[in-house]
Amino acid sequence: MALEGLKSGIFGAIAALKGKRKLDEAELAEMVRSIRRALLEADFNVRQTKEISERLDTRMREEEPRPGVNLQTHALNILYTELVRMLGAPREIVPHNxxxxxxxxxxxxxxxxxxxxxxxxxxxxxxxxxxxxxxxxxxxxxxxxxxxxxxxxxxxxxxxxxxxxxxxxxxxxxxxxxxxxxxxxxxxxxxxxxxxxxxxxxxxxxxxxxxxxxxxxxxxxxxxxxxxxxxxxxxxxxxxxxxxxxxxxxxxxxxxxxxxxxxxxxxxxxxxxxxxxxxxxxxxxxxxxLGMGDIRGLIDLAPEDLDAEEAARIAERLMSGRFTLNDMYKQMEMMSKIGTVDKILSHMPMGFFGGMGNMSKKQKEEMQDNLERFRVIMDSMTAHEKNEPTVLKRERIKRIARGSGTTEKDVRDLIAQWKRSRKMMKGVKGDRRLRKRMKKMMGDMDDVDMPM
Ligand SMILES: Nc1nc2c(ncn2[C@@H]2O[C@H](COP(=O)(O)OP(=O)(O)OP(=O)(O)O)[C@@H](O)[C@H]2O)c(=O)[nH]1
Ligand SMILES: [Mg+2]
The missing domain is CATH 3.40.50.300 (P-loop containing nucleotide triphosphate hydrolases)
Known part of the structure; x- marks a missing residue:
């Protein structure tokens, strides 16, 4: 695609940020200079180049990376928004008549x-x-x-x-x-x-x-x-x-x-x-x-530990119609790692991550608690039970509650959560357009190649 040179220039410039938590004056200046060079080499005009570099410089000073976002991703994120801003808002065309x-x-x-x-x-x-x-x-x-x-x-x-x-x-x-x-x-x-x-x-x-x-x-x-x-x-x-x-x-x-x-x-x-x-x-x-696949704005939150491969694998499983407790757990785990859940949801097909709507801070904390409890409960389950949660009837629920030191209600909550998620996944499965989008998204995720 076009602008291959710009991509390598940008990645080259931010490579120096690897493993750093803060930049000193010289390091920041060097990075901004490299970005400026990359933009000029991609034929951007001097004024635009100056504007973007200056905004990068200012924003790197003024904005803190979100929790879980490393400095490289933070810089990339800023560049992404600046480039998008420069290229302008899209225009929808209705072709009829x-x-x-x-x-x-x-x-x-x-x-x-x-x-x-x-x-x-x-x-x-x-x-x-x-x-x-x-x-x-x-x-x-x-x-x-x-x-x-x-x-x-x-x-x-x-x-x-x-x-x-x-x-x-x-x-x-x-x-x-x-x-x-x-x-x-x-x-x-x-x-x-x-x-x-x-x-x-x-x-x-x-x-x-x-x-x-x-x-x-x-x-x-x-x-x-x-x-x-x-x-x-x-x-x-x-x-x-x-x-x-x-x-x-x-x-x-x-x-x-x-x-x-x-x-x-x-x-x-x-x-x-x-x-x-x-x-x-x-x-x-x-x-x-910038190699971030087709998920709009995902780059804007890309937490270092959101494992794209894992997400793609789970999504693949979902589309095949299987959705185990382990899948749900992984989904929730990923979800809880992501700083701004509402944001990722606006980029994902509804229900992709268990159908959780915009979460408040409190809800997020609750989810963390749930995750811990779910982990404990699931540790007391057999592999078969995790793969086929439908077999979890009264006797098994009792046994699991006892084995994990939780209550039967806790176990039932877990099952209820799984049922809700699975239902949502079925909705995704039934929607052809959504499926296509997910397929495409996953295809693109496969070639995510970020030198960081
Ligand atoms: N690689 C590439 N070639 C293209 C693209 N668009 C058009 N071309 C080629 O560019 C040449 C000119 O394209 P035309 O569509 O004839 O251009 P035109 O503006 O109609 O030209 P005139 O009628 O002579 O003014 C052709 O050889 C096309 O195949 C493109 O997106 N990529
Ligand atoms: Mg012509």
């Missing part, structure tokens, strides 16, 4: 992205999508678009012999009248000259486009800023798509430069194939960049 005008300079990926977007929404929203090829300058533009969508039911309208883009757009809009979403591909130029301005302006008026998407090649780096600004002035850009983010060191420049223009980045292109499109959400993008 829209006409999207694709604009951009020559060779940036407009035609490819037109096809990608058409497929994206057709598949996800199961809607009728049509594209209109209104580029009358690029030879073979219509054939190119047709080819890209050869295997798709998306309707492709074009008039390869027509030399007036306006005529094509007018005819096209009429011809595809029944489509829910129409995407109009336009011609590019080397620069936004008067010719292109006039043409886009005219098409814009005829098409009455509800969205104007600017396509920018990540390779242009910081130059993406002025380009985005000038197109924005012309047609009022409602979304930017940064393409070719696969394998370019200048991606950081393009992304951050566009962000400063105030036009939201809505998608990114990461390859030549029609499916190489991704919705752009800064938080997701940055957490993936």
């Amino acid at each position: 829209q006409t999207i005008l694709m604009v951009g300079l020559y060779g940036q990926g407009k035609t490819t992205t037109t096809a990608k977007l058409a497929e994206w929404w057709r598949k996800r929203h199961n809607m009728k999508v049509a594209v209109i090829e209104a580029d009358v300058h690029r030879p073979g533009a219509y054939a190119q678009l047709k080819q890209l969508l050869a295997d798709s039911p998306v309707e492709v309208y074009g008039e390869p012999e027509e030399s007036d883009a306006l005529v094509i757009v007018k005819n096209g809009l009429e011809a595809v009248g029944g489509a829910d979403l129409v995407i109009v591909d336009t011609a590019g130029r080397d620069r936004l000259d008067q010719d292109l301005q006039d043409e886009l302006d005219a098409i814009h008026r005829v098409a009455n486009a509800t969205e104007r998407f600017l396509v920018i090649d990540a390779q242009v780096g910081q130059a993406a800023g002025p380009v985005a600004a000038s197109f924005h002035d012309l047609v009022g850009v409602t979304g930017v798509i940064v393409t070719k983010l696969d394998g370019t060191a200048r991606g950081g420049g393009a992304l951050s430069a566009v962000a400063t223009t105030g036009a939201p980045i809505v998608f990114i292109g990461e390859g030549e194939k029609i499916e190489d499109l991704e919705k752009f959400e800064a938080d997701r993008f940055i957490s993936r960049l």
Whole structure:
């Protein structure tokens, strides 16, 4: 993915924090300097780099790491929030009843992205999508678009012999009248000259486009800023798509430069194939960049002792339909280690950690107490009983209470807690979308690779 260099730069910079509980002036200065270098190398502009480094410096001084969070994670956490802030809030697009005008300079990926977007929404929203090829300058533009969508039911309208883009757009809009979403591909130029301005302006008026998407090649780096600004002035850009983010060191420049223009980045292109499109959400993008998987904000709490592998293993078990007392115990244990439970819950499918809602400090303490009691009780159980808690009837409950020096009520409480958790897990299991999300999340967790 893009910005690989930034990732290694950041990890290199915070590696010096390993095992430290506090930084002295020189150490902090050195870390901030390394981060600044990493940002500049990723092509961020000087002003943004300065801003992020200064905020990192201030926040490292003023903010204490949460209990259980080491200094490295603390620094990473700050960088994460600063990068996300810089890249801007995501913009949700409702594709129904829209006409999207694709604009951009020559060779940036407009035609490819037109096809990608058409497929994206057709598949996800199961809607009728049509594209209109209104580029009358690029030879073979219509054939190119047709080819890209050869295997798709998306309707492709074009008039390869027509030399007036306006005529094509007018005819096209009429011809595809029944489509829910129409995407109009336009011609590019080397620069936004008067010719292109006039043409886009005219098409814009005829098409009455509800969205104007600017396509920018990540390779242009910081130059993406002025380009985005000038197109924005012309047609009022409602979304930017940064393409070719696969394998370019200048991606950081393009992304951050566009962000400063105030036009939201809505998608990114990461390859030549029609499916190489991704919705752009800064938080997701940055957490993936920093190797934290797809769980938004998990980095924000990542306690050192939250064992990702263990969590993934338990989740795997849950999805297979098995949920033993040991699984529940581990779940609760992890839960109690995490500083801010409400926070992690907002990132997890409901019920993932035993379905506990936002917990107050008191509730957390209660949970710690419960955990200790549960441990003692479970120590008096056979492996079979822990794997199949349904066998725990009266006689066994009595025996376990006696053996663990607890009451029968305590044992029943444990069983009740297990039943509640299991029920919640079943809810997760039954929800296909949730399952998919968990799968994805776990897939990503597998490659969590934090050099700390
Ligand atoms: N690697 C990579 N290549 C891309 C991406 N998007 C587009 N391309 C390639 O970039 C080249 C130009 O893409 P087009 O879609 O033709 O660009 P365009 O803006 O329509 O170009 P003109 O119509 O000539 O102005 C093609 O070879 C595409 O396959 C991307 O996200 N990653
Ligand atoms: Mg084109």
